[in-house]
Amino acid sequence: MSLLEIENVTKTYDALTVLTDVSLLVETGEIIAIIGRSGSGKSTLLRCINGLESIQAGRIVIDGVEVNDPGTDLRKLRQQVGIVFQGFNLFPHLSVCRNITLAPTVTKGIAEADARELAREALVSVGLEDKIDAYPDQLSGGQQQRVAIARSLAMQPKLMLFDEITSALDPELTGEVLRVLEEMSRTGMTMVLVTHEMGFARRFGSRVVFMHEGRVWEQGPAADTLGKPKTKELETFLNAVLH
Amino acid sequence: MTYTLQFRDVFASWEYLLQGVVTTLYLSSIVIIFGFLIGVICAAGRIYANRVLRMVIGGYVEAIRNTPLLVQLFIVFFGLPGFGLRFDATTAAVITFTVNLGAYSTEIVRAGLQSIPRAQIEAGFALGLSGPQVFRYVILSPALKMMFPALASQFILLMLATSIASQISVNDLFHAASIIQSRTFRDFEVYLVVGVLYLALALIFRVAFALIYKLAFGRR
Ligand SMILES: Nc1ncnc2c1ncn2[C@@H]1O[C@H](COP(=O)(O)OP(=O)(O)OP(=O)(O)O)[C@@H](O)[C@H]1O
Numbered sequence: 026m027s028l029l030e031i032e033n034v035t036k037t038y039d040a041l042t043v044l045t046d047v048s049l050l051v052e053t054g055e056i057i058a059i060i061g062r063s064g065s066g067k068s069t070l071l072r073c074i075n076g077l078e079s080i081q082a083g084r085i086v087i088d089g090v091e092v093n094d095p096g097t098d099l100r101k102l103r104q105q106v107g108i109v110f111q112g113f114n115l116f117p118h119l120s121v122c123r124n125i126t127l128a129p130t131v132t133k134g135i136a137e138a139d140a141r142e143l144a145r146e147a148l149v150s151v152g153l154e155d156k157i158d159a160y161p162d163q164l165s166g167g168q169q170q171r172v173a174i175a176r177s178l179a180m181q182p183k184l185m186l187f188d189e190i191t192s193a194l195d196p197e198l199t200g201e202v203l204r205v206l207e208e209m210s211r212t213g214m215t216m217v218l219v220t221h222e223m224g225f226a227r228r229f230g231s232r233v234v235f236m237h238e239g240r241v242w243e244q245g246p247a248a249d250t251l252g253k254p255k256t257k258e259l260e261t262f263l264n265a266v267l268h
Numbered sequence: 269m270t271y272t273l274q275f276r277d278v279f280a281s282w283e284y285l286l287q288g289v290v291t292t293l294y295l296s297s298i299v300i301i302f303g304f305l306i307g308v309i310c311a312a313g314r315i316y317a318n319r320v321l322r323m324v325i326g327g328y329v330e331a332i333r334n335t336p337l338l339v340q341l342f343i344v345f346f347g348l349p350g351f352g353l354r355f356d357a358t359t360a361a362v363i364t365f366t367v368n369l370g371a372y373s374t375e376i377v378r379a380g381l382q383s384i385p386r387a388q389i390e391a392g393f394a395l396g397l398s399g400p401q402v403f404r405y406v407i408l409s410p411a412l413k414m415m416f417p418a419l420a421s422q423f424i425l426l427m428l429a430t431s432i433a434s435q436i437s438v439n440d441l442f443h444a445a446s447i448i449q450s451r452t453f454r455d456f457e458v459y460l461v462v463g464v465l466y467l468a469l470a471l472i473f474r475v476a477f478a479l480i481y482k483l484a485f486g487r488r
């Protein structure tokens with residue numbers, strides 16, 4: 026059984042079909058890079074995986090739990106699936122520590138004192154333990170994004186989703202965030218990331234999934250798929266982003 | 269002709285003034301607490317409740333914000349007894365002011381709640397928080413922080429406006445002024461002293477609000 030099973034998923038907004046018959050299996054420890062043009066449905070797919078969006082057909086199963094089963098406790102499920110967004114979305118009124126400990130304390134009943142230790146550990150893994158008492162507006166974009174990653178990690182998820190988490194950052198800050206991902210890949214974390222960083226996808230992606238017009242158009246091992254695209258659409262896309 | 273200021277007679281009635289200050293302070297505090305609670309509940313209702321409830325709350329807010337406070341006070345004190353609802357003057361004043369402040373607070377809190385970016389709300393859900401948890405920690409708390417200055421101003425306006433309670437003979441600060449004035453005929457001195465006392469009350473409230481802000485939202 027795969028950690029994440031996406032089977033024939035279709036997602037529509039009223040008359041607009043955004044995902045068509047999408048299927049994807051992700052094994053524990055895999056790093057999947059999703060690439061594709063703007064509007065191809067990459068973000069929507071991630072949002073369906075943790076139940077932020079409903080699907081109209083198909084199934085999404087995470088570690089044996091079906092996301093779209095009405096009987097599923099979405100809160101429990103989301104505690105096991107971290108997601109980090111392009112815009113960081115830290116809570117501006119809370120300190121870094123509290124940003125990280127909010128969910129563990131209110132959903133898992135972890136005591137304040139233990140929670141601070143948890144926050145510290147999560148911050149160590151993103152190299153920001155000295156910022157534990159800072160506020161989001163005192164951090165650079167790259168630091169905010171690393172805190173957002175730490176916030177997800179503190180929930181000890183089985184699966185991490187990343188949606189273009191470096192797109193709002195300049196190259197230098199992008200580098201520091203990618204290094205955190207690199208570090209995470211060594212711990213064996215399963216990751217699905219939507220990215221425009223082809224270099225990163227090639228080096229660390231175990232697999233690349235190319236989405237086009239709401240479908241999984243082509244997928245395969247990172248180096249092969251990016252090096253020798255089989256479809257014209259992927260070739261066009263790669264030419265556009267690489268040149 | 270020269271007018272000599274003469275405060276002795278005014279201060280001779282200090283017991284009335286003290287009584288008035290205490291009444292105004294106590295009346296305003298109760299009204300602020302309950303008016304604020306109504307504001308939070310109605311603001312949440314106005315955004316998240318079903319259509320009917322949203323319309324009811326909208327009607328309440330608009331009715332209150334578009335009629336004079338004095339008219340509202342007279343309706344409660346002189347009008348409602350006609351329907352068998354009879355309140356003593358202080359109770360009538362507390363009810364009127366609370367309902368009034370509730371309406372204004374609703375609008376302020378609502379603006380705050382609606383200013384929280386969707387993305388933050390989503391981040392809350394994505395972390396596994398429940399709806400009520402997201403409301404409390406991700407929406408309400410930063411909204412109140414943001415709207416705190418506006419709320420504090422509204423509360424102080426309300427405190428000053430409670431002076432009209434003297435119209436139904438609640439023995440508040442303004443009522444004390446009227447009594448002293450009718451005894452001493454020292455109009456200028458009386459209202460000057462009372463004005464300064466209201467100013468002092470307003471400052472006390474401001475300091476209290478600043479402390480509450482620090483406790484609730486301050487960075488540690
Ligand atoms: N809430 C929504 N309501 C209606 N349509 C939506 C909604 N969210 C997304 N869409 C549409 O779904 C399609 C896919 O959007 P999505 O955000 O998944 O694309 P994407 O591949 O992530 O693009 P980008 O690279 O620009 O982030 C787009 O056509 C978009 O307009």
Ligand SMILES: [Mg+2]
Binds near residue numbers: 068069188189
């Ligand atoms: Mg997107």
